[in-house]
Amino acid sequence: MKKSLVVSGSGGQGVMSSGIMVAQTAVAAGKCATYLPEYGPEQRGGSAKCTVVVNDTEIISPLASKCDTLITMNEQSYKKFGASLKAGGVLIANTSRVISPITREDIVVVAVPADDIAVELGNIKCANIVLIGALIGADAGIITEEAMLNSLTAKFGSKKQEVLDLNKAALAKGIEFGKAAIAK
Amino acid sequence: MAKVLVKGNEAIAEAAVRAGCRFFAGYPITPQNEIPEYLSWRLPEVGGVFVQGESEVASVNMVYGAAASGCRAMTSSSGPGISLKAEGISYLSGTQLPAVIVNISRGGPGLGSIQPAQQDYLQATKALGHGGFRVMVFAPSTLQEAVDLTYSAWDYAERDRNPVLILMDGCLGAIMEQVEFPEMKEPMREGTKNWSLNRVEGVHRSDRLLTPYFPEAMLEMQNKSRALMVKRWEENDVKVEEFMLDDAEFVVVAYGISARVAKEAILKLREEGYKIGMIRPITLFPFPKESFRKLDYTKVKGFIDIELAIPAQMRDDIALEVKDRAPIYEYCRSGGFLFDDDGVYTAVKKILDGGAK
Incomplete structure (x- = not known):
C-alpha cells in the first residue's frame, strides 16, 4: 500500500538524514521508495522538509499532496505542514520544540519530547531516531522495528559500540511513545 | 546487478x-x-x-x-x-x-x-x-x-x-x-x-x-x-511513451516529473470512467510528431499540456502537430513551484468536465 511520510523541521536537526534512513530501510525490506528533499539556500537554521513515499510496487508520482504521516521537529514546521496531514493520519510531534496545542481530533497524535529524551540518553543528535521510533511504535505502516534495527547497524555498526547502543536506545524510547499513543 | x-x-x-x-x-x-x-x-x-x-x-x-x-x-x-x-x-x-x-x-x-x-x-x-x-x-x-x-x-x-x-x-x-x-x-x-x-x-x-x-x-x-x-x-530516433491512447478523448502531453504526476491523475480519472491518455516525449527533440499524427481526430476532444513553465513552452510543438483539429488546454506552474497529485487531478478533471459539455 502506498504511504507517504513528511519529515519537517529546521536545517541541522536531522530532517534529511531521517528521511533517507526511512527510505533506505523500506528499500532494504523489499519495498519501493522515493525520497524528495526540499530546502532553501541555507545549510543550518532554515526550513527543511523531505517527503518519503513507500509502496509495494513502483511509485508513479512521488509528489503526494497530503501525507499519511507527519513528523514535525519544531514549532515552525508544525504550523507550516500540520494541515497537510490526511484525516486519520499520524502526527509525530517533537514536543520539546512544538509548543502550540495540537487541536486536530481527526488524527493520531504522538507527542514525544524527543530533544529532551535524546539529551537524557546522552546526545541530542539522536532526537530524530527517537521520532523514527515513534513512527514505528504508532504502527504507521511504513517501516518495521526489525528493518530499522538492521539499518542502524548498517549505518553505525562500523563506529564505536556506544554510538550504535545510543541509537538503539533512542529508537526503543520512541517506540514506547508510539505504542502508548495508539493504545489510548 | x-x-x-x-x-x-x-x-x-x-x-x-x-x-x-x-x-x-x-x-x-x-x-x-x-x-x-x-x-x-x-x-x-x-x-x-x-x-x-x-x-x-x-x-x-x-x-x-x-x-x-x-x-x-x-x-x-x-x-x-x-x-x-x-x-x-x-x-x-x-x-x-x-x-x-x-x-x-x-x-x-x-x-x-x-x-x-x-x-x-x-x-x-x-x-x-x-x-x-x-x-x-x-x-x-x-x-x-x-x-x-x-x-x-x-x-x-x-x-x-x-x-x-x-x-x-x-x-x-x-x-x-x-x-x-x-x-x-x-x-x-x-x-x-x-x-x-x-x-x-x-x-x-x-x-x-x-x-x-x-x-x-x-x-x-x-x-x-x-x-x-x-x-x-x-x-x-524518436523515443516516446504512449499511455492509454487507444480510446482517449483527451490527451495529456507532459514530460519529466510532470508526466509522473499526470500519470497518477490519469489512472484515477480512468477509474472514474474518463477516457484520457498521455503522450510523454522522451526525446523532446526529435519531438514525437508521429504520436500526434496517428491519433483519430474524430474522437479526440482536446489536449492538455502540463509543464512546469509559464508561459507554456512545449505548447508550440503540440500546436504544430494538432493544427487546430482540437483545442489545447494548459495546466502549468513555474517559478519553482512543483505539481502535486491533487492539484493536477483537480485541474485536469475541471478541463475534462468543461470540455465534455
Missing part, C-alpha cells in the same frame, strides 16, 4: 562513468551540484579527469578540447550556466565533436530560482546556442530512465558527431529512488576516432575539422548534411 537507492544527480554521474566518460569540467550551480561533487572523486577512481573550471565558459571549452582528443567528455549545469555555455556548445556542434551536456533545470528567467522547473524547453529544443544547430534532447521521467539515457548518450553523440543534451528538472535531480546500473563500458582509447586530433593511423586528415571557421561553400555543405541528420533523427 541489484537495485540501489540513489539521488538523481548521482545516478546521471555514475551512468556517465559507466558509459565511458573520462573527462568532466563544470562550475557549481544549484540544483545540479551533486553531479560534479560525485565525479570529483569517482572519475579519478577510474583514471578519468575532473576539473572544476574557473567559469562555465572555461569548463565547456575544456570539454571541447577533451572531445577533440576523442575522449568521452561531459559538462553539466542549470539554466543560467547553460546560457553561459551556449557559445561552447555551438562550437562543439560547429566542429562536429561529440559531448554530453546535462541541464538540471531550475526556475527562470534570469537567475530565477534554485527550485525545480521546466523552463528551458525552448532553449534546449530550438536554440541551445547561436547559429541554428540542433541537438538531440533526452528528457527522463524516472531515475532508471535517466541512467539508461545517459548511458546511451555518447553512442548517439559519436554516431552523429554532435553534442547530446540531457534535460532533467531539479526535482528528479534531487529525488532518490531505486535504479539498476548497467555494466561498465570499456572506455574508448583516445585517438581511435576519426575526429581525434591525436589520431595516428588510418584516418584521412579531412575527417577532422581543425577550425571552427569555414569557407562559405563548405559551411553550407556542412549545414545541408546536418539538416539530413535531423531528418534521420525524426525518422529513426
Whole structure:
C-alpha cells in the first residue's frame, strides 16, 4: 500500500538524514521508495522538509499532496505542514520544540519530547531516531522495528559500540511513545 | 546487478562513468551540484579527469578540447550556466565533436530560482546556442530512465558527431529512488576516432575539422548534411511513451516529473470512467510528431499540456502537430513551484468536465 511520510523541521536537526534512513530501510525490506528533499539556500537554521513515499510496487508520482504521516521537529514546521496531514493520519510531534496545542481530533497524535529524551540518553543528535521510533511504535505502516534495527547497524555498526547502543536506545524510547499513543 | 537507492544527480554521474566518460569540467550551480561533487572523486577512481573550471565558459571549452582528443567528455549545469555555455556548445556542434551536456533545470528567467522547473524547453529544443544547430534532447521521467539515457548518450553523440543534451528538472535531480546500473563500458582509447586530433593511423586528415571557421561553400555543405541528420533523427530516433491512447478523448502531453504526476491523475480519472491518455516525449527533440499524427481526430476532444513553465513552452510543438483539429488546454506552474497529485487531478478533471459539455 502506498504511504507517504513528511519529515519537517529546521536545517541541522536531522530532517534529511531521517528521511533517507526511512527510505533506505523500506528499500532494504523489499519495498519501493522515493525520497524528495526540499530546502532553501541555507545549510543550518532554515526550513527543511523531505517527503518519503513507500509502496509495494513502483511509485508513479512521488509528489503526494497530503501525507499519511507527519513528523514535525519544531514549532515552525508544525504550523507550516500540520494541515497537510490526511484525516486519520499520524502526527509525530517533537514536543520539546512544538509548543502550540495540537487541536486536530481527526488524527493520531504522538507527542514525544524527543530533544529532551535524546539529551537524557546522552546526545541530542539522536532526537530524530527517537521520532523514527515513534513512527514505528504508532504502527504507521511504513517501516518495521526489525528493518530499522538492521539499518542502524548498517549505518553505525562500523563506529564505536556506544554510538550504535545510543541509537538503539533512542529508537526503543520512541517506540514506547508510539505504542502508548495508539493504545489510548 | 541489484537495485540501489540513489539521488538523481548521482545516478546521471555514475551512468556517465559507466558509459565511458573520462573527462568532466563544470562550475557549481544549484540544483545540479551533486553531479560534479560525485565525479570529483569517482572519475579519478577510474583514471578519468575532473576539473572544476574557473567559469562555465572555461569548463565547456575544456570539454571541447577533451572531445577533440576523442575522449568521452561531459559538462553539466542549470539554466543560467547553460546560457553561459551556449557559445561552447555551438562550437562543439560547429566542429562536429561529440559531448554530453546535462541541464538540471531550475526556475527562470534570469537567475530565477534554485527550485525545480521546466523552463528551458525552448532553449534546449530550438536554440541551445547561436547559429541554428540542433541537438538531440533526452528528457527522463524516472531515475532508471535517466541512467539508461545517459548511458546511451555518447553512442548517439559519436554516431552523429554532435553534442547530446540531457534535460532533467531539479526535482528528479534531487529525488532518490531505486535504479539498476548497467555494466561498465570499456572506455574508448583516445585517438581511435576519426575526429581525434591525436589520431595516428588510418584516418584521412579531412575527417577532422581543425577550425571552427569555414569557407562559405563548405559551411553550407556542412549545414545541408546536418539538416539530413535531423531528418534521420525524426525518422529513426524518436523515443516516446504512449499511455492509454487507444480510446482517449483527451490527451495529456507532459514530460519529466510532470508526466509522473499526470500519470497518477490519469489512472484515477480512468477509474472514474474518463477516457484520457498521455503522450510523454522522451526525446523532446526529435519531438514525437508521429504520436500526434496517428491519433483519430474524430474522437479526440482536446489536449492538455502540463509543464512546469509559464508561459507554456512545449505548447508550440503540440500546436504544430494538432493544427487546430482540437483545442489545447494548459495546466502549468513555474517559478519553482512543483505539481502535486491533487492539484493536477483537480485541474485536469475541471478541463475534462468543461470540455465534455
